[in-house]
Amino acid sequence: MDIRICIDVDDLERGIAFYTQGLGLRLGRRLDSDWAELLGAGSAIDLLSNPAGSAPLGQDKPQRRDYARHWTPVHLDFVVTDIAEATRKLVSLGAVLERPIGDRRWGRMASLADPFGHGIDLLEFKGRGYDELLQPPRGEGL
Known part of the structure; x- marks a missing residue:
């Protein structure tokens, strides 16, 4: 699929x-x-x-498109190799930095809104990426 x-x-x-x-x-x-x-x-x-203002689900529905910042339970994560540079570029193109670059066990993350109000996150993995949250790889820690 x-x-x-x-x-x-x-x-x-x-x-x-x-x-x-x-x-x-x-x-x-x-x-x-x-x-x-x-x-x-x-x-x-x-x-x-x-x-903006158009009906996404048909004219008889009350919802209308709005490109101000909005939150939905779905967002996009983009994996980048240089989070500082990617954040700088996106902000220069109209993104809003909502949560500065922060360190996580698996790497670094920044939260932004694109110029159309959609939330996006930038991720920069280190080591094994999300697998850093799991048990050490086989052969380590024994």
């Missing part, structure tokens, strides 16, 4: 610039005038241009 990640933006060109220049993704295809495919991550990311 494949997974595609879809991110609504209110300005497609700004979205393309943010994710390509800030994270090193590349423009794959423009699938329509309001739809761009970004490649270079583990899954394709589709940027979908939709105006």
Whole structure:
């Protein structure tokens, strides 16, 4: 099974610039005038241009798109090799640093909001990455 990640933006060109220049993704295809495919991550990311105030679930639903900072239980983590540089680039492109770079047992993490209000985290792994939370590798600690 494949997974595609879809991110609504209110300005497609700004979205393309943010994710390509800030994270090193590349423009794959423009699938329509309001739809761009970004490649270079583990899954394709589709940027979908939709105006603020438009109805994402049909006109009879009360929800409307809002590109102010919002929280949802789903966010994207991007694994980078230089978290300080990636954070600097993203902030220069309009991201808001919400939680500064902090150390974890498995590496380092920074929390940001993209220019469209979506939460994203940057991760820089050390050693075995998340496996640092598990038992030592076989042969160690014996």
